[in-house]
Amino acid sequence: MLLFLSISNDTFFVYYLLSNLIYLFLLITAIFKNTMHRHRLGSLKLELLKASPFTPPITLLVPAHNEESSIVASVKALLSLDYPALEVIVVNDGSRDRTLQKLEQAFQLQTARVLYIPDIVTAPLRGIYRSLTEPQLLVLDKEAAGCKADAINAGINAATSPYICVVDADSILEKESLMRIMAAVFSDPSRVVAVGGIVRILNNCTVTNGELKEVRLPRKPIEVLQVIEYLRAFLVGREAWAGFNMLPIISGAFGIFQRDLVKQVGGFRTHAVGEDLDLVVRLHRHLQEEGRPYHINFIPDPTCWTEAPSDLASLARQRARWHKGLIDALWPARDMLFRPRYGRVGWVVLPYMWIFELLAPIVEIFGYSTMFCAFLLGGLSEHFFLQFLLFGYAFATLISIGSVLLEEMTFRRYSDWREVTRLIFYCFFEHFPYRQLTMLWRLQGIWQYLRGDMRWHEVKRVGMSANPTV
Amino acid sequence: MGFISSAIEALGPAGLVLKAILLSLLGILLLVGFIISRRWYRGRYFRRRNRRTVALRAQWEDIVSGKVPPGDWRFNPLDCDIVESILLDSIEMGTPETLPSLLQCLRKSGLLDMRVCETRVARGWQRRTALIALGRTRAFEAIPALAEALDAHSRETRIAAVRGLGRIALAEAAMPLMDRMLIHLDVPEHTLKSALVKCCRSHPEILVNYVERADGPVRQLLARVLGELASPDLGEELLVLAADPLPEVRGSAARALGRTNASFTLPALDSLADDPEWFVRLRAVVALGQVENIGKIRTLLRALCDSNRYVRQRAAWALARMEPQLGQILEDVVATKDEYALQVFISELERSGAIEKIISAMELGPGRSAQTLLDVVADARNRMGTNSKAAAVAAGGR
Numbered sequence: 001m002l003l004f005l006s007i008s009n010d011t012f013f014v015y016y017l018l019s020n021l022i023y024l025f026l027l028i029t030a031i032f033k034n035t036m037h038r039h040r041l042g043s044l045k046l047e048l049l050k051a052s053p054f055t056p057p058i059t060l061l062v063p064a065h066n067e068e069s070s071i072v073a074s075v076k077a078l079l080s081l082d083y084p085a086l087e088v089i090v091v092n093d094g095s096r097d098r099t100l101q102k103l104e105q106a107f108q109l110q111t112a113r114v115l116y117i118p119d120i121v122t123a124p125l126r127g128i129y130r131s132l133t134e135p136q137l138l139v140l141d142k143e144a145a146g147c148k149a150d151a152i153n154a155g156i157n158a159a160t161s162p163y164i165c166v167v168d169a170d171s172i173l174e175k176e177s178l179m180r181i182m183a184a185v186f187s188d189p190s191r192v193v194a195v196g197g198i199v200r201i202l203n204n205c206t207v208t209n210g211e212l213k214e215v216r217l218p219r220k221p222i223e224v225l226q227v228i229e230y231l232r233a234f235l236v237g238r239e240a241w242a243g244f245n246m247l248p249i250i251s252g253a254f255g256i257f258q259r260d261l262v263k264q265v266g267g268f269r270t271h272a273v274g275e276d277l278d279l280v281v282r283l284h285r286h287l288q289e290e291g292r293p294y295h296i297n298f299i300p301d302p303t304c305w306t307e308a309p310s311d312l313a314s315l316a317r318q319r320a321r322w323h324k325g326l327i328d329a330l331w332p333a334r335d336m337l338f339r340p341r342y343g344r345v346g347w348v349v350l351p352y353m354w355i356f357e358l359l360a361p362i363v364e365i366f367g368y369s370t371m372f373c374a375f376l377l378g379g380l381s382e383h384f385f386l387q388f389l390l391f392g393y394a395f396a397t398l399i400s401i402g403s404v405l406l407e408e409m410t411f412r413r414y415s416d417w418r419e420v421t422r423l424i425f426y427c428f429f430e431h432f433p434y435r436q437l438t439m440l441w442r443l444q445g446i447w448q449y450l451r452g453d454m455r456w457h458e459v460k461r462v463g464m465s466a467n468p469t470v
Numbered sequence: 471m472g473f474i475s476s477a478i479e480a481l482g483p484a485g486l487v488l489k490a491i492l493l494s495l496l497g498i499l500l501l502v503g504f505i506i507s508r509r510w511y512r513g514r515y516f517r518r519r520n521r522r523t524v525a526l527r528a529q530w531e532d533i534v535s536g537k538v539p540p541g542d543w544r545f546n547p548l549d550c551d552i553v554e555s556i557l558l559d560s561i562e563m564g565t566p567e568t569l570p571s572l573l574q575c576l577r578k579s580g581l582l583d584m585r586v587c588e589t590r591v592a593r594g595w596q597r598r599t600a601l602i603a604l605g606r607t608r609a610f611e612a613i614p615a616l617a618e619a620l621d622a623h624s625r626e627t628r629i630a631a632v633r634g635l636g637r638i639a640l641a642e643a644a645m646p647l648m649d650r651m652l653i654h655l656d657v658p659e660h661t662l663k664s665a666l667v668k669c670c671r672s673h674p675e676i677l678v679n680y681v682e683r684a685d686g687p688v689r690q691l692l693a694r695v696l697g698e699l700a701s702p703d704l705g706e707e708l709l710v711l712a713a714d715p716l717p718e719v720r721g722s723a724a725r726a727l728g729r730t731n732a733s734f735t736l737p738a739l740d741s742l743a744d745d746p747e748w749f750v751r752l753r754a755v756v757a758l759g760q761v762e763n764i765g766k767i768r769t770l771l772r773a774l775c776d777s778n779r780y781v782r783q784r785a786a787w788a789l790a791r792m793e794p795q796l797g798q799i800l801e802d803v804v805a806t807k808d809e810y811a812l813q814v815f816i817s818e819l820e821r822s823g824a825i826e827k828i829i830s831a832m833e834l835g836p837g838r839s840a841q842t843l844l845d846v847v848a849d850a851r852n853r854m855g856t857n858s859k860a861a862a863v864a865a866g867g868r
Contacts, residue, residue: 039595043602043630052664053698112820117779130821186660387487394494401501408505417509424502 012367057085059159063151077210093151094144120267149268196250197302242298252276254304274325323445540579598630605634617646636665644669700726728757759788
């Protein structure tokens with residue numbers, strides 16, 4: 001028994017160490033890549049891109065399901081984005097509230113008999129509407145299929161631009177975000193097939209008429225911890241993976257894709273829980289199989305602000321759902337693992353996702369349990385046990401503070417001294433007890449997946465119009 | 471110290487972990503310290519910069535005219551940086567009247583020479599920054615230094631040189647760019663096109679010569695730029711390009727012809743609207759939409775029956791915007807007996823909001839022909855509604 005516990009503890013130690021070392025490597029890569037990106041931005045003038053006749057049009061796809069509290073403000077903000085050729089398609093995905101009515105009132109919608117060709121199969125459309133006041137706005141009203149992917153696919157069918165950008169209805173894009181994200185496409189249009197932008201947390205920021213006026217750090221500790229988590233995931237993880245062309249996910253809240261390529265892979269997979277991750281993995285598969293040179297990129301400055309769960313129950317539901325999405329996307333891609341045909345995606349990033357993301361809750365909870373058992377049975381020196389926990393904690397905290405540093409060196413969205421101090425202070429709680437809580441929620445996600453519970457559990461949101469300082 | 475290290479040694483494997491903890495804690499302290507000191511330093515720097523900006527702005531006229539000798543600010547790095555950035559911003563926003571004095575200040579102070587020197591001597595990001603700054607000066611003498619950087623080994627440097635030449639926005643800056651393109655220039659297409667558009671805007675004719683000399687993708691790219699800038703006086707050259715073997719060049723010629731509005735425009739676009747490549751036909755139809763001539767209706771009606779749906783849509787778009795002739799056009803569309811053409815045209819009339827007006831006009835109109843037309847339109851509208859629903863229902867049925 002003690003031998004088993006000892007082997008288990010050693011394995012856990014190596015696992016934890018390896019996980020943190022990889023993240024340290026990603027942090028260093030991200031700092032380097034970020035510096036390069038900022039230098040590049042220095043020579044790029046966004047106004048020139050805006051005035052260029054070669055800037056390709058974009059269709060913004062906004063799936064909306066029961067979004068009556070924020071839909072009008074969101075659409076108004078999207079329509080006012082700085083981009084020369086913009087089409088906005090809102091897909092009302094069988095909302096049971098007054099989402100469509102609110103849109104009808106605000107934008108004077110009228111039925112449009114336009115030809116709609118369903119290249120990608122979706123749930124039936126109930127109607128297509130055009131706005132009398134906003135010519136670039138198109139609203140699709142469709143029956144609910146129980147998933148966001150279906151709504152996005154309907155939008156893709158109606159999109160007329162070569163690039164589509166998927167945005168959540170409850171999110172806010174910064175004015176220049178589309179120009180900035182498209183700059184990555186202009187750098188190499190033949191290779192860059194998809195680009196992701198950064199998602200930041202909107203809670204406690206001041207929003208007026210769907211436009212972000214003032215950035216502030218959220219008040220609640222649970223929200224601040226999510227800010228740190230997002231900084232680490234986006235500024236470090238995605239930035240670094242994209243640097244090696246191994247980006248496994250583009251956030252469903254904000255990302256652009258080549259429309260025809262998405263159509264080629266059959267659109268977003270309906271009923272996928274994590275449709276964003278699933279699509280990117282399938283794009284990697286498709287492009288690698290075709291042997292086509294490509295780059296799926298991440299750019300850290302185009303920003304999308306979104307409301308994060310502000311209570312533990314909602315956060316738990318969100319994290320369980322994310323983990324279900326992870327399994328749901330990785331399981332069908334299991335044949336890509338360690339296959340030379342899929343290059344570094346199959347050899348590096350997918351194994352990483354399996355070992356250090358998908359299995360993390362099982363390994364960690366099991367690891368903590370065996371350590372505790374060994375401690376109780378006297379098979380582990382008390383000093384060593386505490387020191388190991390301290391080391392794991394200190395090393396991981398170092399990386400969290402590293403991501404705050406990266407934010408400080410680059411975009412400095414939280415400019416106030418007190419806010420930065422709070423951010424650093426909360427870094428000490430991200431790995432205890434927040435991490436352990438998220439592991440439990442993720443474990444719950446695995447359990448739900450194994451039970452076949454693929455429901456989209458609602459996450460409570462305040463909404464932009466309900467609270468002026470969302 | 472000896473006591474501490476022997477105590478750690480005595481801990482065995484736990485000692486190693488203790489060392490790791492101490493190292494991590496040290497890392498945390500260093501990071502926090504770095505964040506704090508960086509914030510403090512930046513705050514101090516910007517306060518100082520602000521003060522100096524106010525001081526220099528107060529004597530700005532004298533600095534530009536040279537009454538304040540350049541030696542007073544030129545050798546203080548902060549002052550030099552502030553003056554240069556104000557000068558470059560002013561040049562970018564400047565009018566033809568203010569530009570000479572600003573350029574004179576750049577030249578007399580030696581700032582221009584400093585940047586030229588940097589583009590030749592410096593390496594990496596410093597060189598790229600200098601290239602962009604040099605481009606922003608819009609000075610003629612900056613062109614050779616920028617052109618040299620087009621041969622740089624680093625792609626980033628070449629991109630910066632292209633952007634710099636684009637910022638100069640003079641036809642002379644486009645020459646070295648196109649000369650290199652004829653040999654080989656590995657720079658993103660969008661960057662090249664944007665730079666060329668800016669440089670050739672006032673003299674698009676210089677592109678024609680290069681289009682003729684180039685082949686393959688470079689020819690396509692140059693033709694695309696020409697398509698954006700073409701003016702009516704380029705007539706004959708555009709007709710030659712309209713007969714080019716490369717479809718992309720023909721497409722660009724179609725785009726360019728849309729801007730000329732000359733006597734040869736309509737026949738040339740009519741011929742391009744029958745091109746075997748769908749995107750050439752599409753561009754020809756888009757160009758026809760810009761031409762002010764009712765003679766285009768015949769071509770657009772033909773395009774409305776095209777085998778490609780994008781061509782049909784654009785033809786419908788162009789036709790639906792010819793308000794005084796809409797009644798007659800609708801009759802002609804019905805006469806084509808092409809279901810697709812009728813649907814796409816009515817769909818476009820719905821979108822533009824003109825359908826109700828036409829129907830009202832027809833309802834007031836006399837005779838059976840108006841009634842027949844009304845019936846056809848009503849029937850088409852009904853079927854469109856049913857078809858869309860049927861397509862969606864079929865799609866939903868999976």
